[in-house]
Structure formats: structure tokens, C-alpha cells
Amino acid sequence: MQNRIFSFPPIIDENSKILILGSIPGVKSLEKQQYYAHPQNKFWKIIFELFHEDFTGDYTERITILKKNHIALWDVIDSCERKGSLDSEIKNEEANHIEELLEQYPNIQAIFCNGGKSYKNLQKLLGKNFRIPFYLLPSSSPLHTVSFEKKLEEWKRIVEFLK
Structure with a gap:
């Protein structure tokens, strides 16, 4: 079987109000040791x-923007075996x-x-009636072929929650 891959440490601080969970980093992210490093992934x-931030490719600045907006980032899966980057x-x-x-x-x-994999895994981990609500958003992965505009519309729920 494949070598085991591992997720990254969480990006979080005491001011975080929203936790965004992926499944586990893909090949490109693991290579760069950065969350959502694949250039076609729409997360950033x-x-x-x-x-309403000016886009940057600088990873340190990206993390600063997450923290400034009270967003934490992690993955549901700590480690697994996987060929390629597909959740399947x-x-x-x-x-x-x-x-x-x-x-x-x-x-x-x-x-x-x-995406669905992180949502299904989280349901298994925490149960459906956990004390903190959790929501499914369309995957930011290029493999999830919904338009950027549709993804963005769904992801706006995060901003609504922070108001």
C-alpha cells in the first residue's frame, strides 16, 4: 500500500470563531507544506x-488574513494512506x-x-447533534466542478455567521 500521509497542525488562535475543516491535504499541499496549495483549488x-482582501500568493499573509477574520483551519483526518489527491x-x-x-x-x-468527505467524517466523529453547529460547503477543489460563483455564494454563510 501507499506510504502514510499526515495532515498539518491546525491554524487557530484564541480569537478564532469559525473552524473550516478539509479532509486531508492533497499532493501539492503536502509538497509545499501549505493548506490548499494546488493552484486550481479555489479556497484562497x-x-x-x-x-474583501487583496489576493496574495504569500502563504504567511494568507494565514494572517485567516486569523484577522477569526477563521481557524484544520483537517478531519490526521493521517491515512492515499494514492494521489482524491478523497475517494x-x-x-x-x-x-x-x-x-x-x-x-x-x-x-x-x-x-x-466538501462532503470532511462533513461525513465529522458527523461520524461528533454525532449529528453536537453542541457546536457544523455545515457542509461545496468543496473548493477543482474536482468539484460547480462554478466559482456558486461556491462563493454558499461560502458566504461563513461571513453571515460572523456578523
């Missing part, structure tokens, strides 16, 4: 649009300790899942 474009290829997965993270950071008010 969506975030910059949501918060994930095998022998181990979950991240989401509940422990939420206990450490009590200001998190809602969780938004970037």
Missing part, C-alpha cells in the same frame, strides 16, 4: 473574496482530535466543512 480565492482513494484513516481542539478553543461557534 474564496477567502479573499469573502473578506483514502484508506486506513485516523481522525484528528477535533473535540479536544474545540475544548482548547472555546470561542469556536461553528464548523464549516470544505
Whole structure:
């Protein structure tokens, strides 16, 4: 089987109010050691649009913008075996300790899942009636072929939640 891959540490601080969860980083992200590093992934474009920020490719600035807007970022899966970047290829997965993270950071008010895999896994981990609401958003992956405008419209729920 494939070598085991591992997710990154969470990007979070005591001011975070929203947690966005992906499944586990893809090949390009693992190579660069950055969340959502694939140039066709719309995650960063969506975030910059949501918060009316000037787009940058600088990863440190991207993280600063997340934190400035009270957004935390992590993955549902801690490690797994996977060929390529497809969620459908994930095998022998181990979950991240989401509940422990939420206990450490009590200001998190809602969780938004970037795509179906993270949402389904989170439901299994926390149960459907968890104390913090969680929502499914369309995946920012280029493999999810919904238009950018449609994705952005759905992702606007994050901004509504922060008001």
C-alpha cells in the first residue's frame, strides 16, 4: 500500500470563531507544506473574496488574513494512506482530535466543512447533534466542478455567521 500521509497542525488562535475543516491535504499541499496549495483549488480565492482582501500568493499573509477574520483551519483526518489527491482513494484513516481542539478553543461557534468527505467524517466523529453547529460547503477543489460563483455564494454563510 501507499506510504502514510499526515495532515498539518491546525491554524487557530484564541480569537478564532469559525473552524473550516478539509479532509486531508492533497499532493501539492503536502509538497509545499501549505493548506490548499494546488493552484486550481479555489479556497484562497474564496477567502479573499469573502473578506474583501487583496489576493496574495504569500502563504504567511494568507494565514494572517485567516486569523484577522477569526477563521481557524484544520483537517478531519490526521493521517491515512492515499494514492494521489482524491478523497475517494483514502484508506486506513485516523481522525484528528477535533473535540479536544474545540475544548482548547472555546470561542469556536461553528464548523464549516470544505466538501462532503470532511462533513461525513465529522458527523461520524461528533454525532449529528453536537453542541457546536457544523455545515457542509461545496468543496473548493477543482474536482468539484460547480462554478466559482456558486461556491462563493454558499461560502458566504461563513461571513453571515460572523456578523
